Amino acid sequence: MTDRAAARAAKSALTARLSSDPGVVGIGLARRDDGYVLKVNLADPAAAPRVPGDVDGVRVVTEVIGVVRPL
Known part of the structure; x- marks a missing residue:
């Protein structure tokens, strides 16, 4: 189980790693049954391989x- 502090x-770390990737449009925390995960919002599926499966033990x-x- 990942607590909120570890996820933050x-x-x-993930934001610093992916900040210049044009396929990434957002990074946040999401609650799951087993605690928190990092949720990466993508502009298109081609960016998915560039996103790691976990960061410091936190699932992505x-x-x-x-x-x-913008509106």
């Missing part, structure tokens, strides 16, 4: 949501 620390999940544009 892993999020900082991805979801393709498309391009995010």
